[in-house]
Amino acid sequence: PVLKPLLEVSGLKVAYGAVEALKGVDLAVGKGQIVTLLGANGAGKSSTLNALVGLAGKKAGRVSFNGRDVSGLAPEQIVRLGMTLTPEGRRIFPSLTVDEHLLLGGAMHKARGAISEVREDMLSRFPILKERLTQKAGSLSGGEQQMLAIARSMMSSPDLLLLDEPSLGLAPQVVDLIFDLIAGLRQKGLTILLVEQNVSLSLEIADAGYVMANGRVVLSGTAAELRNSTEIQGAYLGA
Ligand code: ATP
Numbered sequence: 116p117v118l119k120p121l122l123e124v125s126g127l128k129v130a131y132g133a134v135e136a137l138k139g140v141d142l143a144v145g146k147g148q149i150v151t152l153l154g155a156n157g158a159g160k161s162s163t164l165n166a167l168v169g170l171a172g173k174k175a176g177r178v179s180f181n182g183r184d185v186s187g188l189a190p191e192q193i194v195r196l197g198m199t200l201t202p203e204g205r206r207i208f209p210s211l212t213v214d215e216h217l218l219l220g221g222a223m224h225k226a227r228g229a230i231s232e233v234r235e236d237m238l239s240r241f242p243i244l245k246e247r248l249t250q251k252a253g254s255l256s257g258g259e260q261q262m263l264a265i266a267r268s269m270m271s272s273p274d275l276l277l278l279d280e281p282s283l284g285l286a287p288q289v290v291d292l293i294f295d296l297i298a299g300l301r302q303k304g305l306t307i308l309l310v311e312q313n314v315s316l317s318l319e320i321a322d323a324g325y326v327m328a329n330g331r332v333v334l335s336g337t338a339a340e341l342r343n344s345t346e347i348q349g350a351y352l353g354a
Contacts, residue, residue, distance in 0.1 A: 119182070121146040121275055121306050122167070122198075127176035129162045129330075136162040138330040139176070144275065149297070149307045151317040151338070153351065154327035160310040161203055163327070164277045167308075168193050168200045181274065194223045197274035203283065203310075205264040209253025213244050216252055216263055220270030229272070237266040240299065258289035262296065275306045282313050294320055314351040318342050 120143035129137040137159045144150045152160045165171035167178055169190040178186045180198055188196075207216065217237065221230040238245040241262045247255065252263060261281055268276060281297065282290040290313065298320055301307055311317035318324060318338045326334040326347070334346060341347050 119146075120144055121181060122308065123177075123179040124163075124167070125177050127163065127166060127178065128174040129159075129166045129171045130174050131172055136171070136330055137166065137176075140327070140330070140332055142325050142332060142335070144306060144308050145322070146274075146306055147301070147304060148322040149301055149309060149320055151309045151311060151321040151324040152327060153311070153314055153317070153324055153341075153347075158327040159330045160327055161279055162330075164200055164279050164308065164310060165202075167277060168198060170200070191223060194271050194273075197272070198277065199223075199268045199271050199273035199275070200277040201264050201268040201279060201281065203279040205260050207252045207255075207260045207263060209251060211252055212249050213252055213255070213263055214248045216267045217244075217270050220267035223271040230270070233270055233272055237269055240296065241266050256289075258285050258293065261285065261289075261293055265293075265296065265300075269300070273305070275308065276300070277308045277310075279310045280312060281309075282311060282316070290316065314347070315342075318347075 122144040124140060124142045127137050127140040140163055152163060154160055162171050166173045169188055177184060180196060185193055185196060217234055221233065224230050243259055244263060244266055252260060255263060281293050294316060297307065309317055309321065318341055321338045323337050324335065324341045325332045
């Protein structure tokens, strides 16, 4: 039986002035799944994630989250409903401490009472952040900043996490660590929509994927189907 998706997107269009970045994107993410969005630079992956949380110039389309139409809502309303974005480039504030970042993430909490519990959970999942709680975020390594960006997003207790390029600029061992952490979050019931340049790694961790080109979805399937597809192997897996 096919479960009703947690996220259903249909006919999503985004434009920046005259640039049509998304020309009608349809996709779905099942509860508890990791779904990956693949495609070349400029294909529209970041625009898709940004539009889902109300941060891009959405022109048309329907976004249904948890059975509710969230198309016209503001970013803070969408976060409160349980969909949160960890943006590309991490968007860390160098002069704020690690703990201040977590508190900022928690300020959007759906059920404010539980902030300290969520913080404890994050500090046990990301022990390096616990060691560096009072340190300014600008002094963290790239991998630590990425962990902080994810932990900050998780402070809003999302049901769906949108992750934009978590491996960007990180050394392979650090990338493996981040992917282990992502897998651990999914095990706890989190649903994840993942944008990644590292196609082989994201198809390893994902249940399903969509390939975008020029603002449209051009291919989709289970992760196994995509791994075996000649298009994917030719374009991304160096076969
Ligand atoms: P990348 O991996 O390079 O971020 P992407 O697949 O995420 O690529 P988008 O960033 O969504 O792609 O970009 C889609 C298209 O929209 C590209 O042509 C890009 O140049 C354009 N674009 C993105 N953001 C803006 C903006 N703020 N203003 C104008 N054009 C934009």
